[in-house]
Amino acid sequence: MARHKSFTVATDLQVYFCDPHSPWQRGSNENTNGLLRQYFPRTTNLSLVSRDQLDAVALKLNQRPRKTLDFETPADRLQKVLR
DSSP, rough: OOHHHHHHHHHHHOOOOOTTTOGGGGHHHHHHHHHHHSOTTTTGGGGGGGGHHHHHHHHHHTTTTTTGGGBBBBHHHHHHHOO
């Protein structure tokens, strides 16, 4: 986010940064990390995980309905935005 100021000007959206060591400020991020741990435990050496494996997990997570999206999937919500 080195160019967050130009992003703000171009999109008229404010960019906010979380304070270090404040996971409660990053709820969605922390939740996603927990979901990823179901597939890749903390001790997993990610350099040994193939791109295909990573893509398969990303697809599963992006097709999972989310309460914060009114039980739509991230993929569904993205498609609505891109239309």
